[in-house]
Amino acid sequence: MPKNQAVSLSVVRRLPRYHRFLEDLLKSGVTRISSRELAQIMGLTASQIRQDLNCFGGFGQQGYGYNVEALLGEISRILGLDHTLRAILIGVGNLGRAIATHMSFETRGFDLVGIFDKSERLIGTRVKGLEVQDIASLREFCFREQPQVAVLCIPQEAAQVLADNLVSWGIKGFWNFSHYDLAMDYKGIVVENVHMGDSLMTLAYQVNDLFHRGLAEKEADASAVEK
Amino acid sequence: MPKNQAVSLSVVRRLPRYHRFLEDLLKSGVTRISSRELAQIMGLTASQIRQDLNCFGGFGQQGYGYNVEALLGEISRILGLDHTLRAILIGVGNLGRAIATHMSFETRGFDLVGIFDKSERLIGTRVKGLEVQDIASLREFCFREQPQVAVLCIPQEAAQVLADNLVSWGIKGFWNFSHYDLAMDYKGIVVENVHMGDSLMTLAYQVNDLFHRGLAEKEADASAVEK
Numbered sequence: 433m434p435k436n437q438a439v440s441l442s443v444v445r446r447l448p449r450y451h452r453f454l455e456d457l458l459k460s461g462v463t464r465i466s467s468r469e470l471a472q473i474m475g476l477t478a479s480q481i482r483q484d485l486n487c488f489g490g491f492g493q494q495g496y497g498y499n500v501e502a503l504l505g506e507i508s509r510i511l512g513l514d515h516t517l518r519a520i521l522i523g524v525g526n527l528g529r530a531i532a533t534h535m536s537f538e539t540r541g542f543d544l545v546g547i548f549d550k551s552e553r554l555i556g557t558r559v560k561g562l563e564v565q566d567i568a569s570l571r572e573f574c575f576r577e578q579p580q581v582a583v584l585c586i587p588q589e590a591a592q593v594l595a596d597n598l599v600s601w602g603i604k605g606f607w608n609f610s611h612y613d614l615a616m617d618y619k620g621i622v623v624e625n626v627h628m629g630d631s632l633m634t635l636a637y638q639v640n641d642l643f644h645r646g647l648a649e650k651e652a653d654a655s656a657v658e659k
Numbered sequence: 660m661p662k663n664q665a666v667s668l669s670v671v672r673r674l675p676r677y678h679r680f681l682e683d684l685l686k687s688g689v690t691r692i693s694s695r696e697l698a699q700i701m702g703l704t705a706s707q708i709r710q711d712l713n714c715f716g717g718f719g720q721q722g723y724g725y726n727v728e729a730l731l732g733e734i735s736r737i738l739g740l741d742h743t744l745r746a747i748l749i750g751v752g753n754l755g756r757a758i759a760t761h762m763s764f765e766t767r768g769f770d771l772v773g774i775f776d777k778s779e780r781l782i783g784t785r786v787k788g789l790e791v792q793d794i795a796s797l798r799e800f801c802f803r804e805q806p807q808v809a810v811l812c813i814p815q816e817a818a819q820v821l822a823d824n825l826v827s828w829g830i831k832g833f834w835n836f837s838h839y840d841l842a843m844d845y846k847g848i849v850v851e852n853v854h855m856g857d858s859l860m861t862l863a864y865q866v867n868d869l870f871h872r873g874l875a876e877k878e879a880d881a882s883a884v885e886k
Contacts (some may be wrong), residue, residue, distance in 0.1 A: 631834070
């Protein structure tokens, strides 16, 4: 079986989606699935699936399909979900609070070990069982607890300076929700930018385009058959 | 100037990022920028930028660069941000509440006109100035107010059935935050799935990969120079 290094990032970026579908299949009691069936559920072609999953070898058998549990296990292993990375979250405004409480960090290979804010109003309150700490204590916390990943839910203006400091304090990966594209030019640092506004603008384009191309009626048809 | 139809979806998906950077430049008082400078800021090549922006024609002048305001305006127009789409949000748990309050819908071409939940505890409370309505009144609301877009912040189990109903009630676009990949097989319906868990798993892979490849030290170096 090839080592992780052999898996290209473009394949890696598709793995979480396989993980999601395989997990759902397993929950529904499905133990084997052919590439054709999996392709149908996921809206891909069977050949794309075979090509992606052949990278990890040995899970598909001609005529028998994939062993769902084994494949899910292998994808989890490749994604590193069997390891635990210590994560801190900075900024518990609406978004930060939602991410802390809504996201299942523990099933995605993370342990949320500290939450920070600079607001007097928030410091000392509890979010997801953790006491919100003063951002002024962040440096000392990083040296003591050695978190590897920081989730940034702070305003754009503050993001780059804080990121620079966090890198010097040992942070290796950022999950960045600030409006800002975090500079990627640190050596040995990874950044995953989540720009929800970009996604919303793409949706605006696509819906407007439907109307432009006459594929959607301007007004809903009140006589439409209700499902 | 080519019509919208001439812009491929892969270019469109890059436009929000251009929009973000150009908006920041304009805020900083920059009125003209060369493709080389813009490339540097955005971490792209100048030729990629010229190729993308040539789709809209007339904004770059050899030796003079792009007029930031004109280019931003044109990108806004292409994305449809000069139109307003009526949106409803369904599910005001932690995530739904954060999206309603945190996202600037109005600057991205949307008007949030209704918020719905099924929880007795939440119905009647106010989120972003709107009263949370009973999901039982959703059908009637759709026929009366004719929203075009639905933001789904509901559990996976409920998503597909609700989406089917919303399509029959006139919804043309979905911004989907449920764990579920919304079926795309409706004619004339667009779906933008936001899977934050996928992003988090991709980050897990990348950080673990740094350690595997020896590009990051397991332990932070306490003697690192602080910026």
